[in-house]
Amino acid sequence: MGVFKRFSDIINSNLNAMLDKAENPQKLLNYIIIEMEETLADARSDAAAILADKKSFQREIKHLNKLVARWEEKALLAVEKEKDGLAKSALLEKRRCQEKITHCENALDELEHALSSLEGDLERLQLKLAEAQKKQQLFQKKHPGNRPEKSTVSQPLRYRNRISDTLQKLDRFERKLDRLEAEVECYDLGRNKNLVEEINALDGDEALNKELQSLKEKLVSKAS
Numbered sequence: 036m037g038v039f040k041r042f043s044d045i046i047n048s049n050l051n052a053m054l055d056k057a058e059n060p061q062k063l064l065n066y067i068i069i070e071m072e073e074t075l076a077d078a079r080s081d082a083a084a085i086l087a088d089k090k091s092f093q094r095e096i097k098h099l100n101k102l103v104a105r106w107e108e109k110a111l112l113a114v115e116k117e118k119d120g121l122a123k124s125a126l127l128e129k130r131r132c133q134e135k136i137t138h139c140e141n142a143l144d145e146l147e148h149a150l151s152s153l154e155g156d157l158e159r160l161q162l163k164l165a166e167a168q169k170k171q172q173l174f175q176k177k178h179p180g181n182r183p184e185k186s187t188v189s190q191p192l193r194y195r196n197r198i199s200d201t202l203q204k205l206d207r208f209e210r211k212l213d214r215l216e217a218e219v220e221c222y223d224l225g226r227n228k229n230l231v232e233e234i235n236a237l238d239g240d241e242a243l244n245k246e247l248q249s250l251k252e253k254l255v256s257k258a259s
Contacts, residue, residue, distance in 0.1 A: 050170060068167050071160060082150065089143065099133075106125050107125075107126075109121075114247070126250075
């Protein structure tokens with residue numbers, strides 16, 4: 036079993052107090068350093084995964100913004116050709132893209148919050164590790180014959196399995212992110228609905244009708 040049960044235990048630990056109470060301070064210090072190094076490596080891996088997800092959402096938002104502009108152009112073209120039904124259909128696609136953008140932006144906000152929290156923990160952990168390594172060097176100077184023991188710890192537990200406060204937040208974030216991604220995907224389900232039925236359903240959509248009217252006014256203004 037490890038020296039620390041939770042990530043916050045490492046961050047808030049008082050190394051001097053722990054070593055003063057230990058029967059074998061140097062052995063305990065070696066174990067502490069091993070655990071800190073393992074946790075630091077896994078935390079960095081988690082941070083890299085979050086950054087990758089962040090870039091993925093940023094690319095998706097950029098792509099969706101291009102689609103929004105494209106569908107608006109198509110709607111404008113349909114209005115020019117006096118095809119109000121097709122214009123409404125194009126505006127509906129534009130709206131769907133905008134809704135996806137909103138969900139992606141919400142997911143990005145969650146990622147930013149999680150990354151900021153993790154970066155703060157990484158910084159504090161690095162300071163704790165540096166403190167422990169300095170103490171280890173002092174022990175070695177006082178007892179030059181004693182070398183740090185090789186780790187007898189079994190395969191290190193993954194960072195998420197340490198039930199740390201930060202990881203609990205990340206786990207909640209990942210579940211929320213999965214839900215957001217599922218909601219985004221749901222917008223693409225059931226898209227085989229008959230176009231005529233879609234257009235008829237849009238007749239009562241006041242917002243869409245207003246947008247269509249705005250396009251018509253834009254054309255009139257452009258012509259004058």
